[in-house]
Amino acid sequence: MLKPHQSRALFLDFDGVLHPPEAIAGARPPLTANQIRKSFPGTFQHLPTLHDLLHKHDDVAVVVSSSWRLFLSDAELIDLLAPISTWFAGSLSRYEGKDEAIRDWLTHQQVNDFAVLDDVAQFFPEGSKSLILCDPRRGLSDPVVQRRVREWLQLASH
Secondary structure (H helix, E strand, C coil), rough: CCCCCCCCEEECECCCCCHHHHHHHCCCCCCHHHHHHHHHCCCCCCCHHHHHCCCCCCCCCEEECHHHHHCCHHHHHHHCCHHHHHHEECCCCCCCHHHHHHHHHHHHHCCCCEEEEEHHHHCCCCCCCEEECCCCCCCCCCHHHHHHHHHHHHHCCC
């Protein structure tokens, strides 16, 4: 749920964005947030980078678009995303494809300014100028991705 001061959204995938896919290799849902942290310590390694990027941008709502939303509750997602939990605004509908679910969320929340952090272009068949595509091996550690996020964040700040 959007907070009153949040006027734009960052849709966030996990695998290939916050950590390389191999960080979670072998995991089989359902797992709790605690089990993920203990058994897969390489997950969410780029979360501090995202926190640093979001710093001073309270108008941004982070919405989980990752498939993790299918087996974790919003409370568990908040637990995993603790460093950026103040920006957390929920997750997408559990049953739609990402592109459709994002469009539906934007319509219901009446948000026009958004960016999508993902590592799979095929999830967005219509293409999207709002997509910030990550190399799954580098994710958010890639300086080019960081620059694109920073540009989007600063664009609306002026």
